[in-house]
Amino acid sequence: MAASYEPKMNGEIRIFESSDEIATDLAEYISQVSEISVKERGYFAIALSGGALVSYLWKLCEAPYNKTLDWSKWYIFWSDERAVAKNHADSNYKLTKEGFLSKVPILSGHVYSINDNATVEDAATDYEFVIRQLVKVRTVGVSESNDCPKFDLILLGMGSDGHVASLFPNHQALELKDDWVTYITDSPQPPPERITFTLPVINSASNVAILATGDDKANAVHLAVSDSSNSQDAPTSLPARMVQPTDGKLVWFLDSASASLLEATTDDAAYEQHREY
Numbered sequence: 001m002a003a004s005y006e007p008k009m010n011g012e013i014r015i016f017e018s019s020d021e022i023a024t025d026l027a028e029y030i031s032q033v034s035e036i037s038v039k040e041r042g043y044f045a046i047a048l049s050g051g052a053l054v055s056y057l058w059k060l061c062e063a064p065y066n067k068t069l070d071w072s073k074w075y076i077f078w079s080d081e082r083a084v085a086k087n088h089a090d091s092n093y094k095l096t097k098e099g100f101l102s103k104v105p106i107l108s109g110h111v112y113s114i115n116d117n118a119t120v121e122d123a124a125t126d127y128e129f130v131i132r133q134l135v136k137v138r139t140v141g142v143s144e145s146n147d148c149p150k151f152d153l154i155l156l157g158m159g160s161d162g163h164v165a166s167l168f169p170n171h172q173a174l175e176l177k178d179d180w181v182t183y184i185t186d187s188p189q190p191p192p193e194r195i196t197f198t199l200p201v202i203n204s205a206s207n208v209a210i211l212a213t214g215d216d217k218a219n220a221v222h223l224a225v226s227d228s229s230n231s232q233d234a235p236t237s238l239p240a241r242m243v244q245p246t247d248g249k250l251v252w253f254l255d256s257a258s259a260s261l262l263e264a265t266t267d268d269a270a271y272e273q274h275r276e277y
């Protein structure tokens, strides 16, 4: 790890020099969260995202994890999905299936993909219903602070505009308080129709990780983690900045490029800096 920042709140920023290092540390992180969840709850309920994130999961498909993890206890969800068929190139399900799920022994009955055969409105309603049933039997935990599901881990990517899942800057979906899953029909990035977890669900998770790499993400990373009192640029409705788990922990996985603007703002950042090299 090139550097590590410990925030004042319940979070951490990890910065790496190569994509191999990110994949290695991400695999170890997911493995640890999974082992703790299985030990404490008997299940590991993890929500995945699409985008670049999936290309960093390859280490988890190899030794020792492919042999040592208790894959039979894994339950898979998606933080968001695009309204396309499951075999479409834009499908987050397809991406994750090809890049991860097909390479590990997760039970097919434990994979809860979002319905691609319904309107986005119905698919969002269906997905929330499915999650509600799994919360009732505690396959998915429940938050102590509200009635939201408490996923053991939500893995998010972040777009260069600061969007996470399919929650985009200044979008009204960011305001939702009671829905667990919602839909949008006006995504600024194609495809326009999407289904997404809401912020209350993301912020109720035990663990949230955001992976952002590349220099096109540097500004959004800076705006997401910088101290708002010292940064006039930080918009209040930047989705990545609104990821603040209530009782859980947030870990950022960055590379040197996406973290490049943090160096200059160390003093006024909302994260204390701990260099490890």
Ligand SMILES: O=C1O[C@H](COP(=O)(O)O)[C@@H](O)[C@H](O)[C@H]1O
Binding pocket: 049, 050, 051, 052, 053, 080, 081, 082, 092, 156, 157, 158, 159, 160, 163, 164, 165, 166, 189
């Ligand atoms: O549209 C989406 O974008 C985000 C970020 O993707 P990235 O390739 O820039 O990392 C992704 O996390 C989300 O699942 C996807 O639907």
